[in-house]
Amino acid sequence: MTRRPPGRGVVAVHSQRSGQQGSGVLLTDDTVLTCAHVLEAGFSAWASVPGRRDRVLCRVVWSDQQLDAALLQAPESLIPGTVTTLNTTTVRLGTIATERPLPDCEIVGFPRVQRYDEGRRLESDQYTGTVLPLAGLIRRTMVLELDRASVTERDDGASPLAGLSGAPVFAGSGLLGIVKEVPRGRGHQRVECVPLSAIVAGSGFTGAFVAATGGLPPALTAHTRHTSEDSPYEEEYAEALGAAYRRTKVFGLDELGRRASEWDLDTAYLSLEAATAKESGRAPVPQRVDDLLATRPRVLLRGDAGAGKTTLVWWLAAHAAAGTLGPNLAELNGLVPFVVPLRSLRARGAGFPSPAELPAAAGLVVDAAPAGWAGRVLAAGRGLLLVDGLDEVPPEDREAAHAWLSGLLARHPRTRCVATVRPLAVEPDWLGAEHFEELTLLPMRDQDVEAFVSAWHDAARLDGEDPEALRSLERDLLQQFRHNPSLSELARTPLLCAVICALHRLREGFLPETRWALYDSALQMLLGARDDRRRIDAPDGIRMSVEEHRQLLQRLAAWLVRGGQTEFTREQALHQLGRVLPGMPRVQAQGTTADVLTHLLNRSGLLQERTDDVFQFAHRTFQDFLAAKEFVEDDLLSELLRHAHEQQWHDVLLLAAGHCSRRELPALVEGLLAAGSVTRKRDVKTTLYVLAALCAQHAAWLSETLHGRVRKAVTSVVPPLNREQVTQLARLGEYVLPLLPEPGGNPRSAGKVVELISSIGGARALPPAEAYARAGLAEAIALHWEQFPTEEFADRVLSHLPPEGSLFLSRRDQLAVLGRLPQRRIAVAGGFSPAELVEGLGGRTLRDLTLAADPSLTGLDVLRHLDVRGLRYLSVQFCANLTDLRALTGLGALEELFLCSVPAGRPALEAVSGAPALRQLRLRDPQLDDGRLDLSPLHAVPGLNVIVSGVPRKNVLGRTAFGDRLLLEP
Template identity: 50%
Template sequence: MAVLGARQGSGVLLTPELVLTSAHLFEPGDGVEVAAPGGYGPVPCDVAWSGDPDACDVALLVARRPVLPLRLAPLRGLPPPLRWGKCAGWQPMPRCQVLGFPQVQRYGPGELEAAQIPGTLMPLSGRMRGRYVLHADHHPPAPVPDGSPWAGLSGGPVFAGPLLIGIASGDPLGWQHSSIESVPLTAVIDDPGFRKALLEHWPDPPEFEEISSAYPEDLAYEPAYAKAVKAAYSRLEIFGLDELSSGDWDLDTAYLSLEAQSSSAARPGTPEPRGRIEDLLGSRPRTVLRGEAGAGKTTLVWWLASHAVCRTLPAQLAELDGLIPFVVPMRSLAARGITSPTPSQLPKIARLPVDRPPDGWAGRVLDAGRGLLLVDGMDEIPQADRELARKWLAGLLRMYPRTRCLVTVRPLAVGSDWLEQEGFEELRLLPLGDEDIQSFTGAWHRAARLECDRYADEYWAKRQRKRLDALEQELDREFRRNDVLRDLARTPLLCAVICALHRQRNGFLPETRWDLYSAALNLMLASRDIHRRIHQPEGIELTADEGRQLLQRIALWLVRNGRAELTRAQAVGRLEDALRGLRRVRAQGTAHAVLTHLLNRSGLLQERSPDAIQFVHRTFQDYLAAKELQESDSLDELLRHAAEEQWQDVLRLAVGHCSRSEEQRLIAGLTATADKAPDRETEWPLRALAAHCALNARYIEDEQYKQVWKGLRRLLPARNERELHALGWDVVAALH
């Protein structure tokens, strides 16, 4: 902007009322005004601070009203904040620039015009005098008789790429007007008077970022990356809505602020801090977030990514606002054979719909402390690979120590001290409370009502909205009345399943977790196309049982291989095995055609990126794998893996599939394996699994039941949080 004092100069707007310029443009008592292109015209200013023109030629002005109207930026209602930089090296830095209103750019008396002067910053040239020197790229302007042709440029901002690094101050003699000097921003901030005045009017100025070269292509790329992140992570499939209609849903419509608890060491006798996840994350630069299957970990990661890049996070997470998110789904790494991704691979792992970034961009983002690393699903890689993943993450964060990082994982996948040396604090997501269940149910039904807006028949849309209102009230009453149902709804996933089944069945609901999953699969595999009045899409028609048989083979292969994702070729191989016994399906098409049908119609498989297939949720994978193991008489295989964390959720789900004799055999096998365990660390999860199976068995004799609990009680009490997590809330409740 132009600064109008005793002399005309230039300046840069820091906030809507705060201007940085040169001190030599006015004397004490002078009136000062500023004007910006597209602004409200000259705005009177007060001088908040002025330095010595010979030493620190900078002044801070406070406008008496906003200088510019608020412009709507593409991703938010405010323009992006300035970023401050300092030179970290002595090599020349090309592609820098200074902006202002010099005399050489005028087109008539009193007619100012902005100039953009590109050049190369020479960090050593003015070092003895505490100045930066910019050598202009173009031919210098012709001399003028009454001073410098650059007159009027003083106070203009000097940028290295997107970083403001200095304030133009002079035209040194002897260089024939080819050089422009500036006061480094770091020199100004060191002055106590300036800093006091700045903080008085701007309590939260940006941190300095080190820069050794300017990359204007970064500035051009980042809006495209932000747009791709927003497109990829601001929409989500809400279970129970996408199978009855089409499309996905705005994440904010169904996002629920989850409750979490800190696992940090607290004073003896004091409860661990707990609160909403946004409140707890804001003060923790590095966090391991533990949560059960379906607890909302991935939804939280997506929500953070889409809002951070758009600078729309709530005040509690202000420190994350504007950071560049790198989402690292660990299942994708495992499927692609990547063990230690480099910074340059981080923007590509999620396969966002955006062009290739400039070379070295991700490293520069991390080096500047502008990165937000979101590592999702550390439990979704084989247990043997987790130590390698820890070393990769630790090394990356040591290389870029200012990087904010969130790692999500299931409760027992890694030890409590897994990333402790790297400064990580632990949080664990808590089960949904009664009020959270009510809030989630309300959000689910709000999203369902939105689909009514798509109906062409307004009378039909009105009827459906009225029906959804009634269903929501009825389900709320059922949750208040039925303790068993309320306990089933303690995770967002299962709460969504209950909402969907309640809607589809007009108020009738299953009574156990396994009945819920079974009904949900029937809803997805059999009812989906019926509700949409779709008959034989792609020329293939599957019954619910046929679809389940096919998906079970894929699920078991993933579990056996410690994977959460597979390629098309691998999926086709599993389906070819299954089709040998499914003659009716085999007659309708090849394994390739059946896979396409499952991806398009089942709602349970998805291809989030080319050649990377996964279940919509890991819980369905484990449920179907457990069913396949039970049907193929492979319970012994399940027992052999009972001590492995990745198999334990499968085992918990298997008991619900078993016959009476299989239940007895499974529980006896767990008890026998626990009896032979070499140490407490191995024995504890086996006893906990046996107790869980005993609680959920449909038939168990008293003697076996007592034996299970006797073995567990012998180890009580739990010695640490990991042991407590292994029990699960149902076993803990039974112990009380």
């Protein structure tokens, strides 16, 4: 963690009544856990913290005399040199999950025997021992046997360990409980403690903790085994993760110097949006991906090349290890991340890692882990498995990858996991049996692009360039994005946005217009032109032209593509370059093969060292681009086409089109058409025909006959039959619109055509959207309003929506035109203020209302200012700051209520019970103070059916009264 309390968070606690002294431990920077008897039934107590001269008066916010535990809250941070922020725990809370003795435990506190200067000065002391789980089982007491007797008994009979009451008991970095007494007759070698599990389960503790800290309910980590080496190693491992993943290179800034090119992830990380699978009849609500991860223990994250998948993995690893994730992801703080970069493992020739091999999988600069450490972490449920690049595994090995991952998680079911993959590399629900939820990274919105551009130019300014010139370039680029839709569409991933920023700066405002031209210009910028501009002659003793750089790199890239890998060792690179250099005598004469490799690593800007002696291209897309050039130049289109059915070759095939001559491009297009015609798999056929059409778009000239064959082939797979085919055809954009069937055909295929039209969007898609809206599919198209020009869509499509149809809106310009539409079923997602909602939704009698992903809502008072007399359905989802649901009381017509990721404590459900006509309540992932859902306030609602998901059955109280009217989902 970035902010460690001194002395492991131990605090001296003094009764305000008699001055009696005990000990305590910081749970957050301003809350202290101690024993109740130390306080002598007082309502406040003094706390003294090492490093602070002053004592701080704390109030008692919870106390349980029977347990002998109390929680204090200070008016300020007790950690020296800090101020209180939104609190997260400064220690990891634990519980014992074994009946075997647990050695190497530690007590830290302020015993009487450590007082100096006639008792005026306190000094902490440390004791080691073994927790005996069965010794206090019946009394719900945790017993610890010290490794050796501490001191002899005092003359007055008092224990020399007096003052330890409330002292923390640690197993490694986990807090297991607090000391409450030293029993007589044991030679002061046995200590009895209050276990954390009993405290957290105690009446009122969790609610008091949440109220005091404003954070999440405390979560307990299970301890089964532990060694004295674990904690020190865990700290070293977390530091190694930070060193490896807290900084990242951003394309186009490396020429400015190390300071600007390496961004701290807090600067570089942009929380992109992602979407889940659609709910029946409703559009998915786009959310920031880190918000979606908060309530999903296992996620398969799909995303295109350059979409930010690896950056997310690095960000999670660095911040989880440091304990610095924000409140939404606070449950991940303190978990131990195991990063498994599958591309690196393949480069090293390694197999899928066993638990013992997980710490070494990422190649961190850290010593070997203590024997069994990773297994102990996983068994305790403290592991965060981050599997990056499942698409890097060859298709023939993907079942082995599936078996490895599912087997590991079956053995350690409490392990959280995020795995990344390209969109179509594995079939839908590939990890469904392992309870993974699938998320898809969405293209950056305009505001995300603007944020990235600003951050890029801020980093450029760090290196001392003319700030005013950079500000002018930034303004010009943002202006170009606003007025050039084609350019703005190219900038929807972080990688391509960075490429555009770099080229815009280099060319002083002039930019290429196609993806292929962007990459070609970027390579021209990096491969030598940079040194020419800086007047650097023969860096590293070697001088190469741009084309010589390309020849070497493209041979290396083609070798990687053939081997299905993206990383390589120094030895492999030397071998490959050694095969090429005899044909390049001018370069060979300037140095050894090792010298040439060093030059490429230092000067190309395209190769980077990932770990010791393991290298990769700066991004896989550049590898594929250069490999495509090699295949075309070496007259190996036939080899490319032999791999046309393999997904990992598709980008290479597409990029090859930009390298083809007028003679070669028809052969590539015809080869893809032929490959598509021989497969019976409709999904594969669609993909290959789409690739053929995309390649044809690169042609300055292509025969009319071949253009016709391409159109005929694409038409043969229209309409799409499933979501995968929709995604593929949407890549063609406006090209596919004239090929769509007229409305009135098969209803199932018509629905997929609507999805395709909506995925393409834009002004050109308005005519077919209008045609299908006239044919009765207006409601399906209306879900995608944001994909089209706002006012034109309202006039031409939404005008065909029946009055009882649903409207989904997420932008202010949509809210502004809502007044001209009569619909009474409205779904609103986004950061609208209550005043904006009242202005936009006022003047209509609402029947069906959804409020989603709106952080500005703290309560539902907006309902009091709308016409909700006929409101029958209400959905409130992902409103992170919502706390007050009292406005639900009195909604006389409300029959169905859906609450997702919002508070569902007793006050909220009491408000729900005030809706007299309510017949169905659905609660998904409710926010609960103590993890328990008490349904008793709903018992008075006659005939109410309740559906609950995301809460363990044992934590649902008052369920018996509902009988079969209660459904508990996983």
